[in-house]
Structures are given as structure tokens and as C-alpha cells.
Amino acid sequence: MNIKDERMMHFYELYEQLASATANVNQPPDVPLIESLLGEISAMFRLSKGITHFYRSPIDEQNGKGETMVSYDLKKKDKPVHTVRFLTRLMSITTMTVYMAEDEPPLTEDELSRVDLTMRTTLAYISRNRLQDIAEELAFFDDVGYRNIRSFYNYLSWKGQPESFNGMSAVNYNLRHFSLINQELGRSAGDTVIRNHYRHIEKMIGTKGTLSRLGGDSFILICEQSLLPELLDYLTEAVVPYNEDGNTVTISSCAGVFIIPEGYQFNHTGDIMEKIIPACRLAQDGKQGNIVFYNEKMVSAKEKTMRVQQQFP
Numbered sequence: 001m002n003i004k005d006e007r008m009m010h011f012y013e014l015y016e017q018l019a020s021a022t023a024n025v026n027q028p029p030d031v032p033l034i035e036s037l038l039g040e041i042s043a044m045f046r047l048s049k050g051i052t053h054f055y056r057s058p059i060d061e062q063n064g065k066g067e068t069m070v071s072y073d074l075k076k077k078d079k080p081v082h083t084v085r086f087l088t089r090l091m092s093i094t095t096m097t098v099y100m101a102e103d104e105p106p107l108t109e110d111e112l113s114r115v116d117l118t119m120r121t122t123l124a125y126i127s128r129n130r131l132q133d134i135a136e137e138l139a140f141f142d143d144v145g146y147r148n149i150r151s152f153y154n155y156l157s158w159k160g161q162p163e164s165f166n167g168m169s170a171v172n173y174n175l176r177h178f179s180l181i182n183q184e185l186g187r188s189a190g191d192t193v194i195r196n197h198y199r200h201i202e203k204m205i206g207t208k209g210t211l212s213r214l215g216g217d218s219f220i221l222i223c224e225q226s227l228l229p230e231l232l233d234y235l236t237e238a239v240v241p242y243n244e245d246g247n248t249v250t251i252s253s254c255a256g257v258f259i260i261p262e263g264y265q266f267n268h269t270g271d272i273m274e275k276i277i278p279a280c281r282l283a284q285d286g287k288q289g290n291i292v293f294y295n296e297k298m299v300s301a302k303e304k305t306m307r308v309q310q311q312f313p
Helices: 003-021 031-044 058-063 109-140 149-158 178-185 187-208 225-236 273-285 296-311
Strands: 047-055 067-073 078-087 093-101 168-175 210-215 218-224 238-241 248-251 253-259 291-293
Touching: 003 031, 003 109, 031 047, 031 067, 031 109, 047 058, 047 078, 047 109, 058 093, 067 109, 078 109, 093 109, 109 149, 149 210, 149 218, 168 225, 168 273, 178 187, 178 248, 187 210, 187 218, 187 225, 187 238, 187 248, 218 225, 218 273, 225 253, 225 291, 253 273, 273 291
Parallel strands: 253 291
Antiparallel strands: 047 067, 047 093, 078 093, 168 218, 168 253, 210 218, 238 248
């Protein structure tokens, strides 16, 4: 086997690994492996740099409003030698351009065909993953970037085993008198307060829990029980910045809390909601304080009210 054949065999070995690494959509991608393979293939064809752009629409592409990813860069004085553009049916666009140093010999036709094959495989992978991210963003986030109720239900569904929620708590909270902040400081400042308050709690509960917005100033979350004292202190009174100058406002919340029992079995994804929302409504009334813990007496009271309503419609 001559050197040319050995080089070709080595390329197809690398390409086979790349195709395999980018084909599995059910597992997180092995990004270091993919970048390593692209680096080896780029070096094989004397490429100095590879730049990928992702645009959500042709208008974004026209305006240069997109994401830029550099997967390989030797920091040389170079020039573009080949570009591949991938347009999906959803009108998202992914482009990749590869570069060569100015003193390198140009790609042969055979080399260009293999470079093109590698680029198209990589673009298909990047485009598919970015569209999946966008689909999840549209499904699980509201129009201003907060996780929504579908995200909360999805979290419950994925962690549906009884032992998954051992040591966890669920909370529904509302920011109190928040309309006054909008009136006194303006809507923009109010939006900043909610965002900063949300981010603080999101950081507090970490990756072991989840936080979603029901709408307006109402939120639901799952967190570790060990975090409850700190969380409830923050909900009771929080000093939150409302502008870039560091000016702050003090806000409080009312909250309904459900301490999830060991081995708790969900009947359906709305099971937890049926506990924390009534508890939060009691907290909003203020008769039992701003923080109300769910208990079975609430169920009895609710059933009694329903029976009375049935008798006297």
C-alpha cells in the first residue's frame, strides 16, 4: 500500500469515528472527541481554521445576527477555501467555512471532496443539535426566558420514581404587592427585579432542583429540604437590585410549601400542584402567615367546601 492509499485509509478511519460520534442523538455528544477528530482531519488537509455560523432565519443571516463557533484555529494568516451552507425546512441556516494558510498548496479535487464530506457531516450534526435546543427552548421556556409549567411537568416526569424525591420539597410562591414596584419604579425596573430574584433562587437550588414561572409574579420550584431555611428567609424578605447602578428594593413573597415524604408516589404530574397552590392561596390570605406548609387538613377542608357547594349550588 502506497502513502496515498494509507492516507486515504486513515481519513476514512477518522471519518467513520466522526460519523459515529455525531450520529447518536439519544446521548450527550462527546464534544472533545468530535473536536479532536476535526482537528486531525483539518491537519491532514493542511487546513488552518474552521468557522461555523448558525442563524435562526435568513434575515438573521443577512444581518449577521447568529452564533459563531470556531472548532479549529492555528492562528495563521489564512484565506477561505471552501464554504458549505445548510438550510433546513424551518429556515434555520448553518454555514461552515474552512481556511488555509496563504503559503499552503491548494486542495486537490480529491482532497476537496473529502473536506466537503466532513463539513457536511459536521454541519448536519450541528444543525440538528441547535434545532433540538431551539425546540426545547420553545417548549420549556416562556417568551421572556423563564422556565414554564411544561418544564416543571417534564422534570417531574423524568424523576417519577418514588425515591427520586426523597429529601425534597415543593414550593409555590408569589411576590407580594409587586404591582406597586411597577407603578413606582417602572415596568423595566420591575422586570429586572423579577429576573434578579429568579436568578438568585435558581442559583440557590442548583441543578438538583428546578424553578419555573407559572405567570406574572407566581413561581413553582422543587428543591432539597436542607435549603428550605435559606430559601424561605429569602422569600420572606429579599433585597434585590433593580438597575445597573446597584439601586435596590426590598420585596417579600407568600409561599405554599409541601415537604415531600420519603418514597412519595405521584398519582399524576399535577399531584404536587394540587398541594402547593392551595397552600400558597392560604398564604396570600395572610391569616396563617406568609408561609404555609401543606397538611392533610387542607384536603379535608377542601372536600367539605366542595360538599357544601354541591348541596347549595
